[in-house]
Amino acid sequence: MSEQSGSSQNRQERTELPIERGFPIERVNEIAEKEGRAQMYYRPVYAMHKWWARRLGSVFRAISLYTLLDDPEGVSVFEPGHEGGTLADYGDDADGESDLDVASLLERVDMTDPESLWELYPKDVRVEDKKILDPFMGGGTSLVEASRFGAEVVGNDLNPVAWFTTKKELEAGQTDVEELEAAFEQVKEDVADEITQYYKTPCPNGDHDADVMYNFWVKELDCVSCGHTVPLFGDYRVAKGRYENDEKYNVLCPDCGAVTLVDDWQSESMCNDCGHGFTPKDGNVGRSKYNCPDCGQKYSITDAIDEQGGYDLRLYAIEYYCSDCDAAGEAKSQYKGYKRAEESDFDLVESAREEWEDSPELHEFVPQEKIPEGAITAASSVSGNDIFRHGYEDWSDLFSTRQLLSLSKLLKSIDEIEDDKLRELLLLAFSGSLRYTNFLVGYHHTRNHIHDIFKTNSFNSPTKPTEGNVWGTEYGLGSFASTYESIRRGVEYANSPTERYMDGGEMVESEKFAQPIGDDATVLQGDMRELEYEDEFDAVITDPPYYDNIIYSEVSDYFYVWQKILLEDEYSGFDKDKTPRAESIVTNPYLDKTAEDFESELGQAFSVIRRALKDNGTLTFTYHHSDSESWGELLESLCNVGFEVTATYPITADINKFIEGEAVTFDIVVVARPIDDTEPASWNSLRRDIYRTARRTRQKLEENRDLSRGDIGVMEMGACFREYSKHHGKVQRDGEIMSAKEVVQEIYGIIQEASDIGVEDVFIDLLDTSNPSFDDVNKLCRGTNATPEDLKETHLYNQDDGFELGTWDNEKRQAYIQERVNGDGGEHLSNLDKLQFLRYRYEKGQAVQNYVEKWDVDDDLRELAGRLADVTGDGTYTRVLGDRDITSYGE
Secondary structure, eight states, X not given: OOOBOSOTTTTTTOBOOHHHHOOOHHHHHHHHHHHTTOHHHHOGGGGSSOOTTOOOHHHHHHHHHHHHOOOGGGEEEEOTTOSOOBSSBOOSSSSOOOSOBHHHHHHTOOSSOOTTGGGGTTSEEEESSOEEEETTOTTOHHHHHHHTTTOEEEEEESOHHHHHHHHHHHHHTTSOHHHHHHHHHHHIIIIIHHHHTTSEEEOTTSSSEEEEEEEEEEEEEEOTTTOOEEEOXXXXXXXXXXXXXXXXXXXXXXXXXXXXXXXXXXXXXXXXXXXXXEOTTOOSEETTEEEOTTTOOEEEHHHHHHHHTSOEEEEEEEEEEOHHHHHTTOOHHHHEEEEEOOHHHHHHHHHHHHHHHTOGGGGGGSOOOBOOOOTTTSOSTTTOOOGGGGTOOBGGGGSOHHXXXXXXXXXXXXXXXXXXXXXXXXXXXXXXXXXXXXXXXXXXXXXXXEOOTTSSSSOOOOSSOEEEOSSOOXXXXXXXHHHHHHHHHHHHHHHSOXXXXXXXXXXXEOOOOSSOTTTTEEEEESOGGGOOOOSOEEEEEEOOOOTTSOOHHHHHHHHHHHHHHHHTTTOGGGSSSSOOOTTSSSOBGGGTBOHHHHHHHHHHHHHHHHHHEEEEEEEEEEEEEOOHHHHHHHHHHHHHTTEXXXXXXXXXXXXXXXXXXXXXXXXXXXXXXXXXXXXXXXXXXXXHHHHHHHHHHHHHHHHHOOOOHHHHHHHHHHHHHXXXXXXXXXXXXXXXXXXXXXXXXXHHHHHHHTOOOOHHHHHHHHHTSSXXXXXXXXXXXXXXXXOHHHHHHTTSEEOBTBOEEOOTTOHHHHHHHHHHHTSSTTTTOOHXXXXXXXXXXXXXXXXXXXXXXXXXXXXXXXXXXXXXXXXXXXTHHHHHHHOHHHHTOOO
């Protein structure tokens, strides 16, 4: 049926899986690009709780489809939305048969045309007798997607928050939605009114109350010089105007405290209430210092906090929603808007404080733990932010008294739900709401809503924190009521999933699948290196840690200390003060865990995976690729424990820049198989094999697939790695054994030798790329004679103020070219330099003809000018070389 793969002993005994022969990255990317922008609509089960760097469901569904299907006799295909269906064969109606069958679809998958199996992507596909492991399950994407095929899935994660999140995702498909609704209604009846009474404000349009959506606070310090109270306003924006006022801005008058509408927050404005003139952008804070408006003293905010033992908080504005005015048909800007804080608003704050102090029984429902010092919580190379310098010591310090009162009431009520499964789902909703219920969130002025605490995946302390309505009202982000809706939608989806796919150029949604999520699932919490499975799993599908990813343990502690209140007597993973640190396979500067430690520990992890797999099993994982060094480390770790790489594919995925400046590039799927032994080879003979493999792979893909050169380069490297991994540890050059890292460097060179694609080609591809980024530079350079460094050195891109291409009108690119024009007669100029120089001179009305004549225009220059004109739509590139009326324009 296909080529065979494996070690020298078992290579003839196993059949290649579809994913080893081909993968439809074009089709996957079509969906993944859209899903990455709206995961909550594509797969609501993943919106049930935050987890970091969660992989896209569409990517892992495709991986599962091309990994789990090998024996057509063990595959059933059902048409979504129909009770019936056909086994192996399917047609347009529920019971009709088609000429297509699974055996035929499997047979036709290869590198040049992998899409036959893609026809099953939107179908309700089931497999028999497949057992899947994900030892790094994180947010559970691999397990959820594999379970939809009816596979038995086993997951593990060291982090108890990841474990709990995935546990509830997999249990969601076994949960009755009506029972969940009843549990929510019980909590609502119990505490909703008690909580919302503290989130009321006088409606500005009548003698009645409106609901508070958000309370706006500002931190205040005493000036160290004159003692004047300094409110820490970086500027006086409250929010952008809405509805008929969408061209205006709501700002705070620093004189009378009114919230007033102005035309431009950056220009001189006047308060509509008191007539005070001011410029809203001119606040009292800049560069982490305050500027005393009374005496002019500038002083470090964190130093002042330390010296004064903290800071004061002042409530200054409210965003409200009035259901009475809404029902009465008032305009939107009347029933939903911004206002100054009033005496009754201050009274509610005081009433909440008094009730909290008089309710010691509620204090057991808030965290008692101190915030642990670490790479993110304390200043380090990872975050550069030190939460302790802002006056926080305990986790409870991150919340207002009113928030602690409301959250404790809510958690106490959830604890009284009798059914374990329902109680834990409501706990998950509660935990999810904590992303927005704290005093580390600010307000997004232009989008009119609060930030997520993990907007930057660290603990930042805003000078203007925003307090949301804990229970929630008709509008507003992150309340318990709204996060519960995410849980409910996730449960509904998990019971009857659907699939979105492209049909005729349009995205469509399938009917509901009969196979629920998590039908046969087990999740474990602990160090995966302690797993004792042996020869048990058909496949491992995972997303292993990348060495300098965010420190999940530290950020997840924020959720952990709250979840622990209800779970510490139920599960062993919740009996500590914080989540595990030292066992995490990740570099951690606070614990002095280095890249070398990561490489060693990842090798240990691969060894456990190798033991857990059946002899003919496969390891498929996504990898965040950045450079040849990381490729070498990966290949070394894999091959050392007995794997051979059988394929690699580039994919679009949800790649977040976890920490500002991180140089993660694009995601790659790596497929590997256990190998019993490797065969000796000389480097000269292996080099010839690798060179032929690279050329043949590129030729096949260029002739048959519509792929970018970068995508082709990744698949080309995978084919070369496959050749090498058959001989790992036994490749000799000049009497020495070559390491995997050395071979990877050589493979890079071989692929570049096999290609005549250079800097100019890559730059034109970047011009033809929508919203190009550094990721695209790295990806498009792969498999070419160009490197990102080549483009950077010639200023064809820069990242000083965000990513910018070095087009003809880019200042740094202009300066680079001009320096060379003024040098040795242009002999250091490339054709691209010459054309951009001519284009610039023409735009400025300067002569170009003398340069055209001096540079002796040839076919290569004209061909490049044509390509630039085509990709930019700018015909000037060609006209400056040939039209005398234009090229002699100006002096």
